[in-house]
Amino acid sequence: MENTIQAENYKIQKPEDWASVITDDQIIEHIKESDFSAKQVEEGRDYCYFLDKIYYTSDIKNSEYACVAYTLNEPSNLESASVMDVVVEENETYIIHRISVLREGVLVDKIPDMKIKVLDSENQSEGGILSSNKKVNITIKDLRLYDVLVIEDSRVKVFTERDFMRKEFLKYVWISPNNYWAYGSYKFTFINDREKTIAYKKTFFRDEQGNVIEPEINYLKQGERFIIDKENFINFVDSNREVAPFIDFATDSNWTDLSNYISPLYEEIYNKSSLKDFAPKLVEKLDAITDKDEQLQFAIDYVQNHVYYVFNADEMNGHKPQEPAVTYENKQGDCKAKSVLLKVILDYININSSVVLVNFNTDHYIKYYLPSLLTFNHVIVKIDYKDQTYFIDATTRDEFGLIENRGFIYFMHYLEVKPNQQLQIKKPHTFSYYGINEKVDFTAQKNVGQLKLTTTYKGNRANYMRKYFKNTNKREIIDSWNNFLFYTLNYSNDRNGTDIRTIFKDASIDIVSDDKKLNEFTINYNASIEGPYFIDAQKNRFLMYFDRNIVKNGARDFMHTDIPFWHNFDNEKYEINLQTDERIDTEEKFTIQESTINNPYFDFTSRKKVTKNGASIFIDFKPLTNLEIPGQDFEKFRTDHHTIADSNFGIGIDIIEQGLLNLLKFNFKKRLK
Template sequence: MTHLYTENKRKAFLLLALLFGLIWQAHASAPKNLKVTPEPGWAIKLPARTTTKINPDHVNGGYHYLLTNVQYELALQETYHQYTYKLLTEEGVQNSSEIRLNFDPNYEQLLLHKVQVWRNGKAINKLDLAKVKVIQREEGMDAGIYDESLTAILVLDDIRVGDVIDYAYTSKGYNPVFGGKFFTGFNLQQYDPVDELLVSMVVPQGRKLQFKYHLDARKPETSTSNGKTSYTWHLKNLPATKMDNNLPDWYDPYPGVYVSEFKSWQEVARWALPLFEVKEAPSKKLQAKIDSIKASTGSDEGRVEAALHFVQDEVRYLGYEAGIGGYKPHMPNQVFANRFGDCKDKALLLAYMLRQMNIKASPALVNTTLDGHISNLLPSPSAFNHCVVRVELLGGKTYWYDATISKQRGSYNNIYMPAYGKALLLAPGTKTLAAVSGPVTEGPTVKVREIYSIDKVENDVVLEVRTEYSGAEADYQRSSFATTSMSDIEKNYLNFYANAYPEIEFADNLRFEDNELDNIFTVIEKYSIPGFWQPQHANEDVLEAWFSPLVFNGYISRLQSSKRTMPMALNHPVHVEQSIKVLLPQAWPLDNQDQEIDDEAFWYSRKIAYSSKGTELNIDLAYRSKQDFVSPEATATYLRNQKAMVDNMVYGLTFNKGLVDSISDFKFSWTVGIMSLLTLVLLGFGAYKLYFWDPAPVGGELPYGGESLGGWVIVPLLGLIFTPFSVIVSFISEGYFNANLWENISGNGSGAFLVGAEMAFNLALLAFSGLLITLYLKRRSSVPKLMVAFYVSRLAFMLLELALTSAWGIGVANEKFGSNLLGTFAGVAIWVPYFLLSSRVKSTFVERLYPQHEEVYAEEEEEQAAVR
């Protein structure tokens, strides 16, 4: 019995201890700054609203606000809230039957006044502090921000359609970081209609508020009593705001009021500057890092790059922003030791490190969404949501950097900076906002080059893609490749093209090249596309192939709304180019096309060019945005231009299988053959005449037969001997005598002219090279000048051809043409001076058709005999 009693006693003691612990834990976890109190006596009381005349079809979400009531008492640092709304549908009951109130426990108290449900004209009290759950949600956790804010949640029971929920509370305490300064902003109209709205501010007479009214916002009614001034907006039957979609981030569609106790941006800078003041010396480890950067780089520019890369890539983004921490950065030693920080922490660390290297650097506050429209706001700390750094190098040149962007590369003067527009520089003497300037990029940030190789219509098509990213696009791609497995990247790339070509497969592994110095990131792809040509639905004998600039298309803003009263947002800045080259198995009888659209918001160009022989198609597209929005009055024009652009991006080819034989089989053109023969006869006659040209040797008459062919003189002869063979091969490969070629380019006048000119010049080369070989072997005196003419004429014709193709938009200037042009230019540069200046040339090509040196010898012998 004694043992049993002792065991029961032990169990009872443990149970009591557990119960005591639970009670203590519940008491300890209940926030001291949450309690139930009466409504404040200073707040304006409004009659209860329980009915509305608003049509339920005119509101969203299944509920409707009857009253929105917000009042500020600046001296007490209290804000009173009252909200009354009616549940109209089951969805409204589902989504709006719990009350959530956020507050910061570091400086704020939450005073609950009432929570009641009106049903059938009677109020049902629902305020029970025991049912209020307080949780720490950390809504910014996914973005790396922890602010310790709490959410008080009251789940209402027994809620039905038609109930009116009415609750009121006061938040007491303002963030001490602002030094007692007040600022806020509010709308006087909402997306849905509101029956009644009240906003009031009670301000001590010694405190001066600045007001700015947005759109057609009304001014307040003002009254003064007991040393306080009240500003009140009391509005009823507010209509819904008629909003357009796709609004720019900086555009506020609601009439509203901005309020601030800060008189100027200079005053905001004076407030913020002490928060960023560093009074401590660098720690040993931080100093060691600074010394390492100084030792490894000998210039200020290099040190800026090294410090920026360290803070961007080795100090991860994570912020504790509870209370004052939302505005005051942590000191550099702490951030360096933790190796993490938010935007202001990282900005201050970067600026501090650069200052320790005697480089002028200052943090600066910016707004990431207003894009330069921050000047529309009143001066206040709430105008900013981000922190960057401005650096001033020798000579006074300034550069801006964002320390939160990882994997940025490039030199100090071309590192991408987002278009933040305006910044508040945290430096002594700041009086106004400064313009944020990033590196100026003239060319496209995305350049796509696709090559479709089609050796035969029935075969698989090979697609090679080379995409070159620069600026912000290179930073993004570099970061994406660093955080994604190559297998997933390849899968995403393949699926991207599979939307257009379902049977596509990789023909080679995806590769990338990273030029960090110039900040150019290049992705290289190669695919095989079976079934590229598909039969038309109406006629299966006709195959069609479509070439769509898929990458290019992804950067174009596609907007549909035409009836607007508000600006329409566009992707900006965007500058992208895409070239599509199609290597065709045979000539296609099509014309070149050019199109250009110059809109207020964008510029677009498309050029379609076929090579002179019609076997190469080049499609070049370019798009450049001009601004980040379209004004309402310009929307109709924009949409027309957008449609014109989108409609002609995709280009198609057709192939009639029934005409394959007539297109591909060789059919000798007797007309071209006879004309070529006559041309060759005329050129041969000209060469025959030129054979009798008998100029004096370049080096003058020699008393002996000259040098034999040898040394470097042999090299040009080998090129001459090769020329007739290369011309004959060209005639065969280019199909000059194929009647189908001339039929297919007959509709292209410029192309036919160039093909004819090429053919005539090749015939001239055939005749001229045959003459030169003969003269060369005879070491005739005319060879040096004729060789100069040979080299110069080839270069001149190629330059003329290049000029004509550029002027007529014919895509002949491909890699092969470029290499041939370079080789011809090199030949001119080497051999023209050689034949004009070489002593070996002068002593070799001395033979004349009508020799004169024998008479000279005879005269010399007579003179010598006379002397003797």
């Protein structure tokens, strides 16, 4: 074996006493063909003869052990086996016990054929993310198709003072294995060697009919084990529609005790020193602002934009925040540090706030997990102001507006860092403003169309569009709008394959205004179009404008059986005006069709105004947002979105062609309706 760098990040040694003991002869005995294995190979999948996985936890370390033997019948698996990357954290060691292949009945030791490099883990090194993680890169020479690869290894994380939270509390989630693999033998063991009792909760397990079984909670005292042991096993989870079964292991506790554990850590930091002492210049600026709304905006803007966000993975795992004086002095900090500084500033200006713990990535699953502080991976600030509750992410940048106009954060669960707290649910939300308010004027005269869009974005949409216009080439922006309008005007069905730039002549887009207090961003789009009408196969002409963004296909197509639909839409308002110098069919069904939908989770109206040479539609969409749609309500919710998609997301007008023959044809068609 060639070691390019010898380091503590990896070792080659025997397993620890709590791990399995397996000899070479036993491995060969376990790698036996069977009717079950033959069937998997016939179906073209690789096969795992056995997997023995153990998770061991004590008051000084966490360890994971695995011994696995699987086929290399697929070139992709051979490639990934030949070059492996294992990322280890600070004070974590990757330990190799055995790497072998079974080839023609003989077990061949491949450790001499290994080459190991230890590299900095670069996958998250940008954007202020600091990590002392290392990447152990292992290459193995001379692996061959149809070998059976045997790997026995461990990962050991020894706790330091910085890992006081992990030392005090355990959290580990076992997830049922990948449904690609078939296992001749699958065994998972959890060993609790901590003084404290470990609770475990089995969730999304199913009975023989495929129905989800009620979650089950049990407990492991020190020295006790939990074991899953299966033979000829395939995980038949429908990953597109079902949640894979999982088991949450956590130190037995409750939310009240956990909040009482963590809140003193923050209180100590809040009271270290006063804002006047460590930030006199900032205090001077705050005192000079007499309007409370503007004072609050200044405080948020300062922390978000003047204090650089640095994510230190090792510090984040600890949960003990940096002192606000240090954050202010260094002008940098992680989410805890920035949130604490913001709270200290808000305390100074007498605005009630608190730090809260969240995990946006696993927010849906938090209600299924056992209580644990290690569930959370992010910290934000909750602000109570003028009888309203707002949540501010201090790590966000380029966000603007008075607090009621700033970006809205969608999530459900949070734990407030105060004594005697329970896990809380963020309330559903109704916006007081429109995220998008758009007016469209499309006028056709002498077979030339003039198209004008005036669009005002607000809140999250304003923040996004402001960044988009700042960071994107102007030509690219115009092309994006042209492409959207190519489908909206239905040109994709009569001139597909045409260069879009030749259709939208002299297209331009300009920023009209950017109000940083109201957080409103307004743009104008203009273009001229020769041949503005959509022409069908029968040579009938139509002027059409159907904005497919109004149709929420995510709601219409949602099919998951375990996860409710997450409702996170904005208020939207549209006025679309079509005008022509031709005569139109003023009684055409879809031209005059209107709709009124009053769903418990959204209101939608479309109203029409029709004249002899044009028509207008006024669309108003107001959802109740930031909530899950209960299963019993979803089909009605889906059906109402289908109603929107049934020609209520825009307007079209039919042109009556001149001439007696065309008029007779029109009257005949009208009688058939």
